[in-house]
Amino acid sequence: MVNFEWYRTFKAIYQAGNLTKASHELLISQPNVSVQLAALENHVGHKLFGRLPRRLVPTEYGKLLYTQIVESVENLEKVETEFRKSALKRNSTIRLGSPIEFFNNYLVDRLGECKSNLNVEFALTKDLIDCLVKQELDFVIATQQIEKPDVYYLPIMNESFMIVADNSFDSHVFDNYISDNNLVEAEKWLIAQAWITYDNELSLIRRFWRENFNKRPLIKPHYVIPDINIILKAVSLGNGISVVSDLFIDKCTGDSNMKILWRGIVSTTNTLFLAYNPLRVEASRIDEMKNLLALKTDTLNEFV
Numbered sequence: 001m002v003n004f005e006w007y008r009t010f011k012a013i014y015q016a017g018n019l020t021k022a023s024h025e026l027l028i029s030q031p032n033v034s035v036q037l038a039a040l041e042n043h044v045g046h047k048l049f050g051r052l053p054r055r056l057v058p059t060e061y062g063k064l065l066y067t068q069i070v071e072s073v074e075n076l077e078k079v080e081t082e083f084r085k086s087a088l089k090r091n092s093t094i095r096l097g098s099p100i101e102f103f104n105n106y107l108v109d110r111l112g113e114c115k116s117n118l119n120v121e122f123a124l125t126k127d128l129i130d131c132l133v134k135q136e137l138d139f140v141i142a143t144q145q146i147e148k149p150d151v152y153y154l155p156i157m158n159e160s161f162m163i164v165a166d167n168s169f170d171s172h173v174f175d176n177y178i179s180d181n182n183l184v185e186a187e188k189w190l191i192a193q194a195w196i197t198y199d200n201e202l203s204l205i206r207r208f209w210r211e212n213f214n215k216r217p218l219i220k221p222h223y224v225i226p227d228i229n230i231i232l233k234a235v236s237l238g239n240g241i242s243v244v245s246d247l248f249i250d251k252c253t254g255d256s257n258m259k260i261l262w263r264g265i266v267s268t269t270n271t272l273f274l275a276y277n278p279l280r281v282e283a284s285r286i287d288e289m290k291n292l293l294a295l296k297t298d299t300l301n302e303f304v
Contacts, residue, residue, distance in 0.1 A: 004076065006040035009033055010048060011073050014066050017055050093117040094285060097128030098141040101228040102272070105248055107292060114292050116285070132275060139289050140275040150280075153273040156293055159245040161208050161268040163190070163261040166238040171261055178262065187213050194240035196231050197221040204243045212264040232258070245270075 012022040013033065023030040041048050048062035058066065093116055098107065100122040111118065121128065121137065128140040133148050145153045165171065177186035198204055202217055209217040222240055225231050228248050235242050236257035249258065274289060 002043055003036075003039070004073075006036050006043070007069050007073050008077070009036040010040055010062075011066070011070055013037060013049065013056060014058055014062065014070075019056070093119055094288065095119045095121070095136070095138045096141070096289075097121045097123060097131060097137045097139070099125070099143065101248060102141050104229065110292055110294065113294075114288060116288060129275060132277065135277075135280065138276060138281050138285065142273045142275040143270065145273060145275075150277045151275055152278050153275050155271050156274050156295060157247070157272050159247045159270050159272060160263070161204060161243050161245055161270070162249075162263045163208070163241055163243055164232070164235055164249065164258050165241045165261045166236050167257050167259050168238065169241070169259070169261070174261070183213060183265075190241075191217070191219055194222040195219050196223045196225060196234050196240040196242040198224070198226055198228070198231065200224055204245075207270075208243045208264060208268045211266045211268045 009022065009026060012025050013019065016022040016025060019030050019033050019037075023033045026033065037048070044061075044065065046061040047059050048065065049056040049058055094114065096118060098120060103120060103122070121131065123131075125140070125142045125144055126146060128137065129142060129146045129148060129151065131137045132140050132151060141156075142153065174186060174189050177183075177189060195205070197219075200221065202209075202219060202221070205217050205219060209215065223234065225234065228244060231242050232244060232248065234240065235244075241261060249260075274293065274295075276286065276289075278286070
């Protein structure tokens with residue numbers, strides 16, 4: 001059976017005029033060029049070139065064969081080149097780690113902006129950063145900076161935290177405590193409510209409490225639900241109160257079933273980051289992630 005590489009080699013020799021130039025064009029060794037030419041000559045049963053010093057001259061049969069195959073060979077080479085380019089584009093993959101709520105509310109609608117394939121992993125920031133350090137991920141949407149060698153944190157947006165409840169929740173007693181600046185009784189009242197938390201460590205609540213009451217919260221959760229979207233739905237249905245980020249309130253509810261119970265005396269804020277190792281990701285992929293996050297220069301300047 002004829003080998004396509006024989007014809008490719010024959011065309012290269014014909015156009016180059018010698019084995020050395022043909023081998024450079026084909027990126028194979030000169031002995032391999034000689035072997036493939038000999039195989040083709042053996043297959044067709046004719047000599048294709050006459051040997052002159054430093055040059056190969058096509059025989060009449062060689063000229064005839066060239067005119068018959070050159071267009072087909074070049075067309076196949078074009079198909080091969082385009083296929084490789086297409087394959088490279090399809091095989092370009094970005095491995096992204098993110099909190100599931102952030103991806104669901106901010107990135108899923110923009111997937112069409114990502115030219116590469118996107119493999120997403122959901123977990124807590126500390127676990128995702130460990131995967132980034134192990135080179136199992138290319139980028140991480142991080143809710144905090146965890147110091148690791150060669151990990152760079154690009155600020156992408158700020159968030160603030162607040163206590164929310166369903167719209168019919170009776171909070172007039174608490175509102176009076178706040179109006180009177182009676183934080184002692186306000187804290188007691190809050191602790192007595194049914195709380196819905198992200199985890200048993202009270203991650204979001206703990207920070208809010210430190211900022212406003214200068215202590216750790218003595219709260220025993222009624223419901224522990226590791227999904228902000230579900231927490232917000234549970235709150236809107238009147239199952240309890242919770243501390244959530246302002247990034248998700250409008251995105252997740254979009255109705256009048258919830259209200260902000262308290263923003264706190266001191267604003268509790270946090271910055272979200274795009275974490276990556278600049279030594280291990282190409283600049284084009286960084287730009288692609290910035291585009292996916294809709295980051296603009298003027299937006300980034302807010303964090304400088």
